[in-house]
Amino acid sequence: MSDDTPSYGFDTLQIHAGARPDPATGARQTPIYQSTAYVFRDADHAAALFNLQEVGYIYSRLTNPTVAVLQERIATLEGGVGAVCCSSGHAAQIMALFPLMQPGCNVVVSTRLYGGTVTQFSQTIKRFGWSAKFVDFDDLDAVKAAIDDDTRAVFGEAIANPGGYIMDVRAIADIADAAGIPLIIDNTTATPYLCRPIEHGATLVVHSTTKYMTGNGTVTGGCVVDSGKFDWMASDKFPSLSQPEPAYHGLKFAETFGPLAFTFHGIAVGLRDLGMTMNPQGAHYTLMGIETLSLRMERHVENAEKIANWLEADDRVDFVTYAGLESSPYYSRIKDVCPKGAGALFTFAVKGGYEACIKLVDSLEIFSHVANLGDTRSLIIHSASTTHRQLTPEQQEAAGAAPNVVRVSIGTEDAYDLIADLDQALAKATA
Numbered sequence: 477m478s479d480d481t482p483s484y485g486f487d488t489l490q491i492h493a494g495a496r497p498d499p500a501t502g503a504r505q506t507p508i509y510q511s512t513a514y515v516f517r518d519a520d521h522a523a524a525l526f527n528l529q530e531v532g533y534i535y536s537r538l539t540n541p542t543v544a545v546l547q548e549r550i551a552t553l554e555g556g557v558g559a560v561c562c563s564s565g566h567a568a569q570i571m572a573l574f575p576l577m578q579p580g581c582n583v584v585v586s587t588r589l590y591g592g593t594v595t596q597f598s599q600t601i602k603r604f605g606w607s608a609k610f611v612d613f614d615d616l617d618a619v620k621a622a623i624d625d626d627t628r629a630v631f632g633e634a635i636a637n638p639g640g641y642i643m644d645v646r647a648i649a650d651i652a653d654a655a656g657i658p659l660i661i662d663n664t665t666a667t668p669y670l671c672r673p674i675e676h677g678a679t680l681v682v683h684s685t686t687k688y689m690t691g692n693g694t695v696t697g698g699c700v701v702d703s704g705k706f707d708w709m710a711s712d713k714f715p716s717l718s719q720p721e722p723a724y725h726g727l728k729f730a731e732t733f734g735p736l737a738f739t740f741h742g743i744a745v746g747l748r749d750l751g752m753t754m755n756p757q758g759a760h761y762t763l764m765g766i767e768t769l770s771l772r773m774e775r776h777v778e779n780a781e782k783i784a785n786w787l788e789a790d791d792r793v794d795f796v797t798y799a800g801l802e803s804s805p806y807y808s809r810i811k812d813v814c815p816k817g818a819g820a821l822f823t824f825a826v827k828g829g830y831e832a833c834i835k836l837v838d839s840l841e842i843f844s845h846v847a848n849l850g851d852t853r854s855l856i857i858h859s860a861s862t863t864h865r866q867l868t869p870e871q872q873e874a875a876g877a878a879p880n881v882v883r884v885s886i887g888t889e890d891a892y893d894l895i896a897d898l899d900q901a902l903a904k905a906t907a
């Protein structure tokens with residue numbers, strides 16, 4: 477769709493944005509362009525493509541027509557100007573930080589993050605000479621205090637894993653803004669249907685498209701969306717974007733590409749040299765899933781609300797963290813941050829602690845015990861013994877993954893079947 481098309485609703489855009497009937501064949505569905513390379517018209521065309529003077533296809537580590545449709549679809553749904561798809565959500569996180577960071581730089585991040593992200597940020601990025609400072613994002617003064625001259629970004633999850641906590645995106649964006657650095661939001665668990673972080677001031681949005689965006693647990697993928705709103709030239713903090721980039725024969729990305737600087741850098745340098753590319757088959761699965769995103773999210777939320785309320789009223793359960801419950805300290809943030817609902821991911825504490833949690837997980841019949849979320853199937857995991865196992869007890873507690881809690885990702889099955897399943901398993905777990 478071009479700029480002069482009317483602004484369609486989400487339900488229309490999730491099906492049509494970025495796609496048009498295939499110009500070669502008229503195929504209505506986006507073909508899977510299973511090709512590594514693309515023939516240049518002539519030597520001049522090839523040179524223009526390599527100089528980024530013309531946009532086109534060279535080699536599928538950089539760009540691929542099927543992946544390009546997904547990139548445009550996600551960018552549109554998030555209200556961004558461009559997007560780069562990657563091989564996984566974790567790849568997207570590295571791709572988001574890569575143009576911003578240098579050895580010695582740090583990123584200020586929320587303590588409430590996906591377990592794998594905690595490990596990536598607290599351990600692995602150190603090998604690049606980067607570091608992360610973990611802060612409670614409900615403590616705005618602490619966030620401000622953590623930002624120093626070497627901070628290059630602030631990072632948090634809109635609806636945070638595993639507890640379903642809701643971030644005050646606007647308040648954190650204002651702090652990042654005042655410090656002249658971008659806010660990166662991981663919007664995996666909310667999806668753009670429930671939350672649009674760019675409207676709340678985020679600069680970049682990252683996704684694990686492995687989860688709700690694909691929606692059925694078939695492929696891993698990730699995406700970085702750029703709002704196009706950050707002024708990379710306002711300071712000397714982001715030389716890869718504002719200064720001649722030595723990794724691309726001295727091209728000045730911000731000057732040349734304006735609001736698309738980050739996206740072009742992500743493709744021309746990030747994908748080219750890090751190679752964390754999404755493959756066209758994977759993009760196809762995610763394009764299939766994304767067509768029904770809003771329909772699925774509505775049902776996910778409806779089921780999560782029913783189940784969280786049922787669990788909260790049950791005396792075998794100590795507490796439920798779902799932000800959609802009136803008892804939640806995050807309930808008041810829903811109307812601003814995610815007006816269509818608080819998602820479908822939360823934790824609950826089982827009376828009987830660690831042992832009872834393990835028994836519960838093993839006794840469920842519909843819920844699957846897996847390290848995933850955002851599937852049409854309901855999923856459960858005992859975070860402390862699995863995804864958050866590498867964390868210290870303090871980190872587990874801060875992340876909302878204490879030993880007495882289980883995390884559920886509520887699927888789109890019949891809510892009453894799910895409640896019956898939880899009921900029988902809780903009976904066994906607390907017997």
Ligand SMILES: *Cc1c(COP(=O)(O)O)cnc(C)c1O
Nearest residue numbers: 564565566590637664684686697
């Ligand atoms: C799964 C997940 C990731 C990592 O994504 P992968 O696709 O597994 O690499 C990052 N953030 C959140 C919130 C996730 O749920």
